[in-house]
Amino acid sequence: MCDLMTQQDLPSNGTLPQNLERLHLILVTLYSINLAGGIAGVIVMARQLFQRNIQSMTPIIIINLMVVHSILLLSLPFRLTYYISSEWKFGWFTCKMFSAMIYTHMYITFIFYVAIIIIRLLRLEFQRWYTKTWITAVWFVGTLVIFPIFLSYYGTSKNYNHSKCFQFHRDIQEQGMMIANYCMIGIIVATVSALSIIQLVIIFQLAMKYWPDMNSHVEFRAQIKSFFFILVILVCFIPHHVFRIYYNQNFPPEDDHNLFLYNEIFLAITALCCLDMLCFIAGIAH
Template sequence: MEVCNMTIQSNGTMENADCSRKILVPLYSLVLLGGTAGTVMMSLVLFQRKSQSIITVIIANIIVLHSILLVSLPFRLSYYFLAEWKFGWFTCRIVSSMVHFHMYFTFLFYVAIVVIRLLIYFKKLQLQELKMCHAVALSVTIWLLGMLIFSLIFLFQYGTHMESSQHHCFQFYKELGHTSMVIVNYCMIGLIMATVLGLSLVQLVVITRLAKTLWPGLLSHQEFRAQINSFFFLVVIVVCFLPHHAFRVYFIQNHFQSEKPELILYGEICKALTTVCCLDMLCFIGGVVH
């Protein structure tokens, strides 16, 4: 039984309004509500604690990223509800790119947390040596480097290979037919996959060592809880980000040969899944991760 109906117009545009309302609207609504609640509550917690640790500063950066994405979600929900874009082509490019902007920047800050804690574990870095200036310098470096790359891609690649539409949005999958975008996507996918695989293997080795050393009172040791905390961020990456990148490889290799409309919907679902990482702050507040 089909979940929803999909039809193809003569101009090649997929009209999946029914599918979007049934799948994407509930998913984005959940992220908007849960993400807003999580970011607000975590912001209050950080403000009350007034901690200046490097991890706290990185968490604050992640909250800012979540907030930027959450502001863009009402535009998406409006489009999926009305099946028509009413905010202009440039706004469409901005709102569409926010998902990628949020995903890659969040990935960088997640990786920064994992790497810092691994360096501390292997005695390559002393926690006492990390000051507020180091946290700010790291944050500024990530933002500047990320903004430079993002600006170059957005200004010269994203949405520049297709005709603008006054009524439709979020159909940038057509750009994947261009060689330059295929190369950019493959490079990003390969880099992210390799990074996650490498960090996950190292993190599992560290957790296994600590479990053997500190058993049976594992949770009473701050070092073990810190590594479990880091592993949580890797799990979020695997659950929220990797499906999108894995499917993107399949999409590039198959869509322009088979022209299956359902692949476009599956791609939008995987993209929406990347925004679920906004619920990470609810996990902290709810005590899933301490």
């Protein structure tokens, strides 16, 4: 659960070895896609939602997803600047804040996705005050629990080079962070596995019930759209957490820049969930 990247042994002329330059290019490409697609999706989706009379729970969650995505998108230009120039110029606290932000974004987004899936699976309808209460609780956990934990752990080592950023690899060796890593990996993998099985079983049952005209039934289409959120989790979040198991067990030496950057690439993939608004606009999941 640490945002990892170190380049302390770069040549004095500031150029990167070819393999590191290639990995940097991948990072720049991923974050550029996240930034451009995320901004476009948030703007268009915001216009659509503000033209509606929002009463149901799912649109309210989508609005909150827009907010949490927007907060992350504000940090991406700083990440892009760093990966392009290989030098952090925005202060040490800002580095720690942006490092914590991407993980806070991932876990809040995960909670909202799971909520949408469960609501559609169980066909739940809540009163407006109840919806606002639990959404407020999610934001409370994210901003006053998850974010401060990352912020307090990051940068505790005194050996960091402040002209570099996202290099909090030493802090992962703390026992508390190791335990938190494995706990979050277990929770996310178990949750996604259970929801995937349940969702697939329901889709299969509905397909058998309404065959061959299942696409004409709202119930079947709703469950197919719900499966979209599981796919986003599987594509964006699971690879990072699976890689974290390997990373924790094969903690890299100081000169192994590749493994640090591979972790950063998997972390960048988690931010691809910001493109979900484009799917909402296309009607794939909404």
